[in-house]
Amino acid sequence: MASGGNRWRADCLGVRDGVACRAMLMILKAVHVTSVLLTFVSFSVRGAWMLSGSQMLERAWVKVAPHVIDTILLISAIGLMIQIRQYPGSHAWLTAKLVALVLYIVFGSISLRRGRTKAIRVTSGIAALVVFFYIVAVAVTHSPLPFVRTT
Ligand code: HEM
Numbered sequence: 001m002a003s004g005g006n007r008w009r010a011d012c013l014g015v016r017d018g019v020a021c022r023a024m025l026m027i028l029k030a031v032h033v034t035s036v037l038l039t040f041v042s043f044s045v046r047g048a049w050m051l052s053g054s055q056m057l058e059r060a061w062v063k064v065a066p067h068v069i070d071t072i073l074l075i076s077a078i079g080l081m082i083q084i085r086q087y088p089g090s091h092a093w094l095t096a097k098l099v100a101l102v103l104y105i106v107f108g109s110i111s112l113r114r115g116r117t118k119a120i121r122v123t124s125g126i127a128a129l130v131v132f133f134y135i136v137a138v139a140v141t142h143s144p145l146p147f148v149r150t151t
Pocket of ligand 1 (some may be wrong): 032077078080081088094097101136
């Protein structure tokens with residue numbers, strides 16, 4: 001793992017590696033991973049509703065909830081980056097995550113909203129899921145090439 005040694009090196013208001021700092025990191029990660037799970041469930045359920053032509057997609061809360069989840073996901077990601085002192089642009093795995101997140105959003109919006117035919121929507125939905133699992137693999141390995149052995 002590229003930066004395994006940094007796993008517990010956190011920075012909380014200048015107090016490094018203290019108990020409170022570790023607790024903060026664990027809480028932020030729990031919030032981040034929970035919002036990751038929720039975004040996955042939300043995307044899958046809306047995909048199923050899209051395929052079945054359900055009117056549920058028109059409900060206000062169904063339109064708002066994904067934005068709330070994604071905002072929490074991004075805020076927790078920013079908190080985690082500050083704590084582990086790693087950022088897109090200087091750490092390749094985080095650059096890869098950010099670029100992949102943009103792809104996930106683009107494929108997701110084609111799948112749920114913009115795709116003109118069902119075939120385009122299904123193909124984009126599958127592409128979004130592939131990108132999603134790539135992001136998870138990048139997060140777990142801290143590598144932009146999670147499926148490539150480097151040793
Ligand atoms: C759909 C989008 C995302 C998914 C599926 C995702 C997934 C994950 C997962 C599963 C973890 C836990 C990894 C572990 O503990 O082994 C994680 C941690 C993390 N993620 Fe995300 N993430 C996403 C978006 C982002 C974004 C956009 C950023 C910032 C550019 C980000 C930054 C981080 C950081 C800094 C950690 C902590 C890594 C550590 O402490 O070792 N994530 N992410």
